[in-house]
Amino acid sequence: MTTDSQPRLLDDPTAELLAWHRDVVSDxxxxxxxxxxLTDRLGAHLDAEGRVEVGFWTPDIVEAGVSAADVFLEVFTPTGTIDPAETDARTVTFRRERVPLRREGEFHWGVVAGMRAGTRDRLGSLYHLTYREDGEWRVVTDPLAYSVPFGAFAPAELYDIDRLDETRADRAYFESLGTADERVSTSEHDGLPRIDPAVSMLEIHPGTATETGSLAGLADVYAEIGRKKRAGDPLEPWERNFDGYDAIQVMPVEPLTENEETHEFWSVVSESDGALTVELARPDAINWGYDIVVSAFSAPNPAILETGRPDELVDFIAACHDLPRPIKVVFDVALGHADNRGAELLADRYILGPGMYGKHLDYTEPTARAVFLEMQKRKMDFGADGIRVDGAQDFTSYDEETSEMYHDDDFLAEMDAVTQNVAGTEYRPWMIYEDGRPWPREDWELASSYRALIEQHPHSFQWSPITFAHNTPALLTFWATKWWRVREVGEFGGNWITGVANHDTVRRGTQIDPTVEFNQSPVNPYLGDDYPETLDAAYDNPAAAMLFHCFLPGVPMDFVHANMRAPWGFVRDTDPEWNVKVVADESNFLYWQVRETDFSATEHFRRVKDLGFDSVDELHSFMDALSAAVEATDYEVDVMADMLSAMDHPLGTDLVPSDLETYADAWMRDVFDFATLSNWHDAQDEDRTAARLATREFRHDRPWLRDDLREGDYFTYRHPTDGTVLYYGFRTAPNGEEQLLFAANMEGVPVEVSPDILAADAAEDANAPEIPTAGWEPVLTAPHLATETGVKLNTADAIVWRRVP
Structure with missing residues (x-):
C-alpha cells in the first residue's frame, strides 16, 4: 500500500539495511x-508495507570527498494528474523533497516512507540521488530503474514492479514451465527449466513495425492475428508477414541516448526548495535501438511505450504467449558498449575508455560487472523467453600483464548463468550470441568460426556466418562465393541462427554503391528490373526462404521489413556530432530503396521536400556531394559547408554546419517514416505472402529439420555451375517416416530439375548416397511454379519433393 505523505527516512529499517550490507561484505x-x-537491492524497491528501499553505488562521490551529510534522495511527487503517454511538451509542477541517505563504503542506502509507486493507471514519484559539492547541487540517476517515463536523462519513476508481475496476463504460461528439465544436466543447471529453442524466428524493430511505433501497436497486431486464427478467419496479406513463427526477436527496447541540442523531454523551468516546475514530454527519439546509454537499461524505452507505462512491454509479451501457437519473445541485449553520453550518467568506474561505438565498458570492475548482470536480469524479468547478446565479440577487457585486450568469456558465461523469475517460476532463457570474433580483425570473415560460444556453452546458439552483418545477396555470385559457409550450416549449423535478412544485412545492402565497376561483384541482373526490386528480391527470396526453412539445420530468422519488402536503413536522430556523417554514409539508400513514384507520393519525404528538394535525382546529387565532402575533409563540417555552398542545390549558397545538421535531421525522420510498415500494407502480394507462410509452416511440421545433417543425408551444389548456382540436397527424417529432396536455383540462368536429374548428378559424386528416383511428390514450390515432377527453375525458384520410404 502506498501513500502520498511527505517522504522521510526511516531510521531503524535503514540501520538494518546498513547492517545487512556490512554482513555481506564480511561474509x-x-x-x-x-x-x-549487494546489487540485488540497488535501485528503488517497494515493500509490502509501502516503504521504499533505496540504494546507490556512488564511488565518484566517495572518492571526491563529498560529506555523507550532503547526499540525499531527491523525490518529485506529482501535484496533479500527469499522463506519461503525452508526447506534446507541457509545463507541470512537482512537489520536491530531499531525504537524507546513509553511507556504507561506496554505497548510499535508505528506507523511505511517503513515496508514491507508479502503476498502470498513474505516475509514481520520480527520484534521483542528489549531492552538494563546492556549493553546487549535482545529480546521479538510477542505473537500475524500472521506469524512466521521460527518458534516461530525467529522474526515474518508483514503480510497483511486483504488482506488474502479479497481474500479468500470461502467468499460466510461466507456471506451466515447471521445474524439471530432462534436456540439460541438472548438476550444471540446478534442475531449472530452460526455454526450448524456436523453430523459426522473426526480427522486429518496434519503432517502425506499426503506425503507432509502439509495443502496444505490436500487441494489437498479434492479438488480432490470434483472434482471426481462433475464429478461422483469413489473415490479410500484410498480417501473414508477422505469422508462422514461434519466436520474435525484438530489436533493443532499452532507453536511448538523446540529442542534447534538440531533445528536451525534461527541462527545468523553475525551482525552489519545495517545488520543481518542468517542461516534460514522453520521448519521441527515433533510433534503430543500439545507441543506448546503459543507465536505466532495466527499464523499457519510453519512446516505444504508447502509454508511457512499463506494463506495455509485459502486455506485448503476453499477447505473443497467448497465441494458439505461443510465440517466444527474445530480447536483443546490447551491453557490449555505451553511447558516449552514457558517461554523463554512469560512474567513471563503469567505463574503461573510448571504444568503437562510444564508450567501452569495464567488465573487470567488480561492482560494475555485477550491476551489468543485474541490469540484464531485471530487464529479462519482464518476461523474455530468450536473450540475444549483441556483439558478444565486443565484450573485451584489458590484460595489464600483456597490455592487450582479450575476449571476456568469463563475463559472457556469467550472462549465461543469469536465471529469470517471472510469475513465481524460475527458469533459464534460450541463449543466443552474436559473435563474429576475431571481427573486426582484417581477416575476420575467413577466420571466424561463429562457434566459439557454442563450444563453451553447448546449449547456446550463435548467429551464423550467413546471418552476420556484412552479407550482400543482391550482388551476383553471392550464393556461389558463400557456398563454403552455407555448407557449414548443413554440417554443424544446428545451433546457428540462419537466414540472410536482418537489421544489419539489409542496411549493409543499401550501403553498397551499385554503380561501382571492377572492384566488386555486379548487381544480380536476374533478381529484378531496378535496384529496389533487386534488393527486395535478394532479402525476400523464395529460394533462400525454402533453403533455410525447408532443408538446412538451425533456426531460420527473417526480418519483418524484408518480408514486407519495405524500406529499411540506418535511422536515428540522437547524435548531433555524427548525424551528418551517418546520413552521408547512407547516400546509396536512394538507389536501393527510393523509386521516383515513392518520392513523389505526398506522404513520403515531406521534410526534405520542405527544404526544397523536388526529385530523387536532385536529392541524389546532393547526397553524393555530401558523401564526397565527408571523405575529402575527413568530416570537418565547417569545411564541408563551404564546399557544398559552391554547388547548385536547394539549401542555398551560404551554408553553415547547422544547415547540414537540419538536413540530416530531416533525412533521418523522413527515412524513419518511410520505413514504417503501415505504409506498405496495401502493397503486399497475395500469392507471395501465402507462399512464404506455407514455407514457415512446412518447418513447423518438421522440427527435426533443425538438427545437423545425418549420415545418409546429402547437400551440394552442381559443379561446374554452367551459369546457374543450383543447390540441392536429400534428407531423411530421424524416424525414417519421410524423405525430402530439395532443389533451388540460387542465382543464374534457368535450369531443369527433377528427382531423376538430381539423382544422376549426385551419382557423379563418389561420396554421395544413392538418391531414390521413385515415389516423389512435390509438396512445396516457389510461387507460380508448376508442381510437376520435373520443373524449370528460374533464379530464386525452389521446390521440395517428399516421399515415404
Missing part, C-alpha cells in the same frame, strides 16, 4: 561475489 572474500549480492 564474502571475493569483491565480485559481494557486489553480486
Amino acid at each position: 564474502h572474500d571475493d569483491d565480485f561475489e559481494a557486489a553480486t549480492v
Whole structure:
C-alpha cells in the first residue's frame, strides 16, 4: 500500500539495511561475489508495507570527498494528474523533497516512507540521488530503474514492479514451465527449466513495425492475428508477414541516448526548495535501438511505450504467449558498449575508455560487472523467453600483464548463468550470441568460426556466418562465393541462427554503391528490373526462404521489413556530432530503396521536400556531394559547408554546419517514416505472402529439420555451375517416416530439375548416397511454379519433393 505523505527516512529499517550490507561484505572474500549480492537491492524497491528501499553505488562521490551529510534522495511527487503517454511538451509542477541517505563504503542506502509507486493507471514519484559539492547541487540517476517515463536523462519513476508481475496476463504460461528439465544436466543447471529453442524466428524493430511505433501497436497486431486464427478467419496479406513463427526477436527496447541540442523531454523551468516546475514530454527519439546509454537499461524505452507505462512491454509479451501457437519473445541485449553520453550518467568506474561505438565498458570492475548482470536480469524479468547478446565479440577487457585486450568469456558465461523469475517460476532463457570474433580483425570473415560460444556453452546458439552483418545477396555470385559457409550450416549449423535478412544485412545492402565497376561483384541482373526490386528480391527470396526453412539445420530468422519488402536503413536522430556523417554514409539508400513514384507520393519525404528538394535525382546529387565532402575533409563540417555552398542545390549558397545538421535531421525522420510498415500494407502480394507462410509452416511440421545433417543425408551444389548456382540436397527424417529432396536455383540462368536429374548428378559424386528416383511428390514450390515432377527453375525458384520410404 502506498501513500502520498511527505517522504522521510526511516531510521531503524535503514540501520538494518546498513547492517545487512556490512554482513555481506564480511561474509564474502571475493569483491565480485559481494557486489553480486549487494546489487540485488540497488535501485528503488517497494515493500509490502509501502516503504521504499533505496540504494546507490556512488564511488565518484566517495572518492571526491563529498560529506555523507550532503547526499540525499531527491523525490518529485506529482501535484496533479500527469499522463506519461503525452508526447506534446507541457509545463507541470512537482512537489520536491530531499531525504537524507546513509553511507556504507561506496554505497548510499535508505528506507523511505511517503513515496508514491507508479502503476498502470498513474505516475509514481520520480527520484534521483542528489549531492552538494563546492556549493553546487549535482545529480546521479538510477542505473537500475524500472521506469524512466521521460527518458534516461530525467529522474526515474518508483514503480510497483511486483504488482506488474502479479497481474500479468500470461502467468499460466510461466507456471506451466515447471521445474524439471530432462534436456540439460541438472548438476550444471540446478534442475531449472530452460526455454526450448524456436523453430523459426522473426526480427522486429518496434519503432517502425506499426503506425503507432509502439509495443502496444505490436500487441494489437498479434492479438488480432490470434483472434482471426481462433475464429478461422483469413489473415490479410500484410498480417501473414508477422505469422508462422514461434519466436520474435525484438530489436533493443532499452532507453536511448538523446540529442542534447534538440531533445528536451525534461527541462527545468523553475525551482525552489519545495517545488520543481518542468517542461516534460514522453520521448519521441527515433533510433534503430543500439545507441543506448546503459543507465536505466532495466527499464523499457519510453519512446516505444504508447502509454508511457512499463506494463506495455509485459502486455506485448503476453499477447505473443497467448497465441494458439505461443510465440517466444527474445530480447536483443546490447551491453557490449555505451553511447558516449552514457558517461554523463554512469560512474567513471563503469567505463574503461573510448571504444568503437562510444564508450567501452569495464567488465573487470567488480561492482560494475555485477550491476551489468543485474541490469540484464531485471530487464529479462519482464518476461523474455530468450536473450540475444549483441556483439558478444565486443565484450573485451584489458590484460595489464600483456597490455592487450582479450575476449571476456568469463563475463559472457556469467550472462549465461543469469536465471529469470517471472510469475513465481524460475527458469533459464534460450541463449543466443552474436559473435563474429576475431571481427573486426582484417581477416575476420575467413577466420571466424561463429562457434566459439557454442563450444563453451553447448546449449547456446550463435548467429551464423550467413546471418552476420556484412552479407550482400543482391550482388551476383553471392550464393556461389558463400557456398563454403552455407555448407557449414548443413554440417554443424544446428545451433546457428540462419537466414540472410536482418537489421544489419539489409542496411549493409543499401550501403553498397551499385554503380561501382571492377572492384566488386555486379548487381544480380536476374533478381529484378531496378535496384529496389533487386534488393527486395535478394532479402525476400523464395529460394533462400525454402533453403533455410525447408532443408538446412538451425533456426531460420527473417526480418519483418524484408518480408514486407519495405524500406529499411540506418535511422536515428540522437547524435548531433555524427548525424551528418551517418546520413552521408547512407547516400546509396536512394538507389536501393527510393523509386521516383515513392518520392513523389505526398506522404513520403515531406521534410526534405520542405527544404526544397523536388526529385530523387536532385536529392541524389546532393547526397553524393555530401558523401564526397565527408571523405575529402575527413568530416570537418565547417569545411564541408563551404564546399557544398559552391554547388547548385536547394539549401542555398551560404551554408553553415547547422544547415547540414537540419538536413540530416530531416533525412533521418523522413527515412524513419518511410520505413514504417503501415505504409506498405496495401502493397503486399497475395500469392507471395501465402507462399512464404506455407514455407514457415512446412518447418513447423518438421522440427527435426533443425538438427545437423545425418549420415545418409546429402547437400551440394552442381559443379561446374554452367551459369546457374543450383543447390540441392536429400534428407531423411530421424524416424525414417519421410524423405525430402530439395532443389533451388540460387542465382543464374534457368535450369531443369527433377528427382531423376538430381539423382544422376549426385551419382557423379563418389561420396554421395544413392538418391531414390521413385515415389516423389512435390509438396512445396516457389510461387507460380508448376508442381510437376520435373520443373524449370528460374533464379530464386525452389521446390521440395517428399516421399515415404
